[in-house]
Each structure stands twice: as C-alpha cells, then as structure tokens.
Amino acid sequence: MVEATSTAQRTASIEHVGYTMRVFMARAVLFQDAVAKRAGLNSTDLQLSSLLMLFGPATPGELAERSGLTAGGAITAAIDRLERAGIVVRSKDPHDRRRVIVTVELEAVLAKVGPVYGAVGQRWADYMSTLTDAQIAFADELFTRAAEFNHDETTRLRGRASSNG
Numbered sequence: 001m002v003e004a005t006s007t008a009q010r011t012a013s014i015e016h017v018g019y020t021m022r023v024f025m026a027r028a029v030l031f032q033d034a035v036a037k038r039a040g041l042n043s044t045d046l047q048l049s050s051l052l053m054l055f056g057p058a059t060p061g062e063l064a065e066r067s068g069l070t071a072g073g074a075i076t077a078a079i080d081r082l083e084r085a086g087i088v089v090r091s092k093d094p095h096d097r098r099r100v101i102v103t104v105e106l107e108a109v110l111a112k113v114g115p116v117y118g119a120v121g122q123r124w125a126d127y128m129s130t131l132t133d134a135q136i137a138f139a140d141e142l143f144t145r146a147a148e149f150n151h152d153e154t155t156r157l158r159g160r161a162s163s164n165g
Helices: 002-038 043-055 060-067 073-084 106-128 133-157
Strands: 088-093 096-104
Touching (some): 002 043, 002 106, 043 060, 043 073, 043 096, 043 106, 060 073, 060 096, 073 088
C-alpha cells in the first residue's frame, strides 16, 4: 500500500509541475509582451531581436526560419519595423553581395529594454546564488528541454521539420 501512495504522490507532483510550467509560460509570454510594449515594439519584433542576439546575424530567410515567420512579406515587414526602430541594420553580405544580412544593434536594444531585463536578471541571479550546483544543473537541463520541446512543437505546428535554431 505504501507503493500506491508513493505512486499517487508522484503522479500528483508531476501534474503540479505541469501546472507550474503552464503558469510560467503564460506569465513569460505576458512579461515579454509588456517589455515589448514599453519599448515601443510588438512581441514578435522583440523576439526577433532576441533571436539575432542569441544566434547572430542572419539573412531574412534564416531569420524567418528561426522564428517561424513566413519568408517574404511577414519577415520583410518585421525587419522594416525593427530597422525603423533602430534595432537592426541591413547590410550586404561581404561574401555574396546579392544577399542581405540583418544584424541587431545591441546598444539600441539595451537602451530600450536593458533596465527592465537588468532588474529581472538581478532577481534571477540573486535566487540562483542560493541554489546548489546540482540544483543549477537540474534547472539548466529542465529549461533546455522545455525550450527544445517548445521549438519542436512550434515547428511541427507550422508544418516544417525541426532545425533546432
């Protein structure tokens, strides 16, 4: 009978983690939207600038692939908005002058969102400093898997094979 209780408790714990993850994801999306609005951007454009900071400069097609936006109209409009906001610059690829490379202007992004992210980043750093090395390793694994699963499911929902980037 002890095993049944243990199994029931484990099942309840796993369900609660799922609930907590859903709450986290909803609040993360709403936080990102609030940050974007404060910076005078929309959520998608803020995330595009984040993808450029994380993975480096990209062609419009590569940025469309990273984000799941359609190459062509949607990505071009987003890049146009980011360029008008001073967040990105377009330049010719030095190796192939027919290609355009989109690069994030880090200083401009930091000027728009740095204080907000700095404050939440400090809270995270303070909390993380209370954790053991094993807890930090587990948190890293958990968030890495969550990001992979979300990316894979987003890619699947959009009807393309995963490229993990």
